[in-house]
Amino acid sequence: MQAVLRVLAAGRDVAEMGTAYGETAAVVAETARSVVTVERDPERAAIARERLAGFDNVELLEGDVYDELRDRGPFGLVFVDGGLRPVDPARWEAIFALVEPGGILFKDDMTPGRPVEGDEVREFFLRDPRLVATEILVTPEMAAIVAVKLRAG
Numbered sequence: 001m002q003a004v005l006r007v008l009a010a011g012r013d014v015a016e017m018g019t020a021y022g023e024t025a026a027v028v029a030e031t032a033r034s035v036v037t038v039e040r041d042p043e044r045a046a047i048a049r050e051r052l053a054g055f056d057n058v059e060l061l062e063g064d065v066y067d068e069l070r071d072r073g074p075f076g077l078v079f080v081d082g083g084l085r086p087v088d089p090a091r092w093e094a095i096f097a098l099v100e101p102g103g104i105l106f107k108d109d110m111t112p113g114r115p116v117e118g119d120e121v122r123e124f125f126l127r128d129p130r131l132v133a134t135e136i137l138v139t140p141e142m143a144a145i146v147a148v149k150l151r152a153g
């Protein structure tokens with residue numbers, strides 16, 4: 001999953017929802033132009049801050065991702081991790097607004113082989129006509145959704 005994100009992030013401005021301990025942010029920062037990552041848990045944020053201290057292109061924000069990223073972006077890649085569920089239309093629009101036209105939304109931790117119907121996350125990502133999206137198998141046990149925001153017109 002991190003290897004895929006590292007590739008997708010290359011040269012882009014990246015936002016990560018949920019830093020946790022900063023493991024993925026550190027990998028993505030190797031190729032991204034910039035990374036803004038948000039964590040609401042102060043203890044996790046403190047550990048991540050230490051891990052990410054050496055990266056000039058990483059900004060770690062502490063708080064709720066929807067508050068912290070409201071006036072930021074748009075980003076070329078948004079890693080949709082913490083704070084997604086339960087998905088509702090307002091949250092979905094807030095996430096959608098973070099991505100620039102032609103930019104990418106990435107969601108991991110999907111159980112492979114499940115139907116779209118009745119799966120709140122799959123329905124938002126895979127049925128939104130403003131996106132082109134598909135699932136990829138990242139490991140035998142984990143799928144991810146990669147979605148590109150269509151350019152208007």
Ligand SMILES: C[S@@+](CC[C@H](N)C(=O)[O-])C[C@H]1O[C@@H](n2cnc3c(N)ncnc32)[C@H](O)[C@@H]1O
Nearest residue numbers: 018019020023024039040041064065081082083
């Ligand atoms: C699966 S972990 C993130 C892992 C990290 N993205 C990585 O790959 O290394 C999810 C994190 O999201 C954080 N989180 C959940 N809801 C959040 C929210 N609304 N705003 C900010 N962080 C949130 C949790 O505290 C948790 O640390």
